[in-house]
Amino acid sequence: MNTYTEKIRELASNLLREGKVDLVIGFKEGTVPMATAPGIARTPEEAEGFVWDVNCSLNLTNYLTNKKEKIGIIAKGCDSRSIVNHIIENKISRDQLHIIGVPCTGMVDKNKIRGLFEDEITEFKEEGDAILVKTAAKELTIEKQDYLRGNCQTCMHRNPVIHDDLVAEPVVEQELEDPFKDVKAIEAMDADEKWNHFENLLSGCIRCYACRNACPLCYCPTCFVDESNPQWVGKGQDPTDIRTFHFLRAYHCAGRCTDCGACEDACPMDIKVRDFTRKLVKDSFEIYGWEAGLTLDQRPPLDTFKPEDPDEFIK
């Protein structure tokens, strides 16, 4: 068992034993290899079921929306930024939370690893920075660093920005030459190339809304895609409707997205939906110098007005 798992179990069960929180939200073992499932512990015994590994990629902030209890929650760097978002958007209050911060060195891209094999993975074991993956046919040892998720490769906030406990010493932040290389590659295309890029990207979309459901920012009581009066967007597989859904879903995350990658992780069709939100992350940073979820003391640029806000686009 790794030290993170041990420490998480210890902290979580202490919190519950001492009655500091009503419940703790964390990750439990999944039913298949290379999977974890969000889990809730209400007793110290249940907290013994918590685990931590490179598959804890979902964002647990998603389960905090409008909760009334006192909650302990496990948070990576990106998740802690989503928690900050939740607090400044009044979806939960800071004093309801006990945040168990996890300094994170990245989660793995499951689809990339699955792509190495033709058959199903039967065993997945982390040994330091190496991972042993087995199927019935073969066995491979891979380096975690080579199979990080896209958002983990460009992550600049691996350590939680707010926390009450840390399960380990903070990790060294990555130094990146250019965090927005992927966005610039799309920006360099001409209009038709861009259009086709996204057309290909979305060709597999089955409108399951897993990306929206996994996103901690998507908490509207009625999502615009579910609204039927007025119906903002068609519900079928028409490419225009698919595009409208993805475009608007992304835009609703402008200035809020922490690039936690939960959307891509949840996608059953392996669609890189972050190609939309990444542009907004880049624009927020370049236009307003804003990175979402870093501070509780400042309102996000899109819900405030400042006379010096750039307005060259208004003619």
Next chain:
Amino acid sequence: MGNLLEHMGIEKDRLHFSWISSAEATKFVDVVTKVSEAVNALGPNHKLVKNAG
């Protein structure tokens, strides 16, 4: 929003933002003329168009 539309392949000149007071008739005419010219130059749009049926 304009930036994201452009990012996914809608030509920049198809979307214009302007602030015109009801007293600024000449500015209105001016903007509409410029918008029409810009859009005409691009030709018909086939993106984000849903065909009926």
